[in-house]
Amino acid sequence: MPDHRVLVIGAGIGGLTAASALALFGVQVDLVERRTALGGHAARFACKATDRCVKCGACLVTEAIAAATSDPRIRIHAESRVGEFRRTSQRFEFTIERSGEAMPGGGRAPGAGRDAAPPAAASADAVVLAAGFDAFDPKDKAYGHGVFPNVITLLEMEQELRQPGGLKRPSDGSAPQRIAFIQCVGSRDAKLGHLWCSQFCCGAALRAARRIKSLRPQTEITVFYIDIQSFGRDFETFYRQSQQDLRLIRAIPSEAFAVDGGGVRLIYTEGALHPATEAVFDLVVLSTGMVPPAGLDELAARLGLILADTGYASRDPANGIFAAGAVRGPMSIADSMADARDAAARVLAFLDRPWSLAERLPAAPRPPCSHLVIPQGACKAGDVR
Numbered sequence: 001m002p003d004h005r006v007l008v009i010g011a012g013i014g015g016l017t018a019a020s021a022l023a024l025f026g027v028q029v030d031l032v033e034r035r036t037a038l039g040g041h042a043a044r045f046a047c048k049a050t051d052r053c054v055k056c057g058a059c060l061v062t063e064a065i066a067a068a069t070s071d072p073r074i075r076i077h078a079e080s081r082v083g084e085f086r087r088t089s090q091r092f093e094f095t096i097e098r099s100g101e102a103m104p105g106g107g108r109a110p111g112a113g114r115d116a117a118p119p120a121a122a123s124a125d126a127v128v129l130a131a132g133f134d135a136f137d138p139k140d141k142a143y144g145h146g147v148f149p150n151v152i153t154l155l156e157m158e159q160e161l162r163q164p165g166g167l168k169r170p171s172d173g174s175a176p177q178r179i180a181f182i183q184c185v186g187s188r189d190a191k192l193g194h195l196w197c198s199q200f201c202c203g204a205a206l207r208a209a210r211r212i213k214s215l216r217p218q219t220e221i222t223v224f225y226i227d228i229q230s231f232g233r234d235f236e237t238f239y240r241q242s243q244q245d246l247r248l249i250r251a252i253p254s255e256a257f258a259v260d261g262g263g264v265r266l267i268y269t270e271g272a273l274h275p276a277t278e279a280v281f282d283l284v285v286l287s288t289g290m291v292p293p294a295g296l297d298e299l300a301a302r303l304g305l306i307l308a309d310t311g312y313a314s315r316d317p318a319n320g321i322f323a324a325g326a327v328r329g330p331m332s333i334a335d336s337m338a339d340a341r342d343a344a345a346r347v348l349a350f351l352d353r354p355w356s357l358a359e360r361l362p363a364a365p366r367p368p369c370s371h372l373v374i375p376q377g378a379c380k381a382g383d384v385r
Ligand SMILES: Cc1cc2nc3c(=O)[nH]c(=O)nc-3n(C[C@H](O)[C@H](O)[C@H](O)COP(=O)(O)OP(=O)(O)OC[C@H]3O[C@@H](n4cnc5c(N)ncnc54)[C@H](O)[C@@H]3O)c2cc1C
Pocket: 009, 010, 011, 012, 013, 014, 015, 032, 033, 034, 035, 038, 039, 040, 041, 042, 045, 056, 057, 058, 080, 081, 082, 130, 131, 132, 133, 134, 135, 154, 155, 156, 158, 200, 203, 204, 207, 293, 295, 299, 324, 325, 326, 327, 331, 332, 333, 334, 336
């Protein structure tokens, strides 16, 4: 496929996968990443292996970075963003500018620093939008995040787990003995208009909890949940082991209060017939879900892309713009990679056809329907899958 160029926006696992898939077919790729480091969220996760690999998928990002950075057909522009952007009759013309956005927390992940000098202007035949997601900011929830030091998010816990010595309490550096995870923070929340299930956080919390238990078996871990989203082929076995190792409570705490010594008291009610219960924990981890990334509406407007009602991106194959990965809605690492390969296949089909025919391409698959909360028993899809 000579002389075709594609602009890929975002170098998370989705953007890296799409870029490598396109390069494999001879396409020249400009991969633009606003941060210093490549890999997106997944590059910030800890390995959750216990006595065996638990297939969290985090290490796939290392391979994806290695593949993209070693491919001469991929020109990487780290710490950059698309500036001016316009559509001509059959191409896109754009500039690439410095974004000035470093890695959150100041770290540098693998792949940082291999970037091309930004060209004054560039052009592309198609665009892959792989801008991913943001983790929900829980500051307005009644759990005291940002106020009580020992209330942290799942993403903050990932960073702690990567440190030598493992998870510590932010307030005093001690090893927490009683840990609570609160699921569905910022997801499945009608008040926020976030009706979607974020897909990853049940698996991520249970894997992290079992990793902590494997390192310090005396730790008592409670997981507060609405229901557990199944994940992966080995889910049933993993779930049964989790029930043995962890205390799973089907209730979402309403409030958190600070107690002496850095503890956090949670108030929760297990069903309408039970009285409110209190329990004190050394550390509370909020399983904050996914939201569309900041600035997506402005970027979409410049690309001429209409966002879905949820705020996530949809594809515009007739006009050569293909969203890929979690920018389309909550998805796991494996799903983001599969979606990116699908987007790359559609780009290749698009590049082979005149623009006027592109709209005849079959419709892109939508993310799984479980992104929305469906009343229990209403969906019959499982019966036929
Ligand atoms: C705490 C936590 C734990 C998780 N654990 C797991 C797990 O165990 N297993 C699992 O499968 N999934 C897990 N996930 C989900 C996983 O993070 C996502 O599935 C995955 O990161 C999606 O990849 P992506 O490339 O689509 O998006 P992202 O990882 O968000 O990557 C998007 C990239 O685009 C860049 N970008 C955004 N806007 C622009 C722009 N305008 N210009 C240039 N670049 C831009 C971003 O900087 C980022 O690098 C977890 C998520 C969180 C928050």
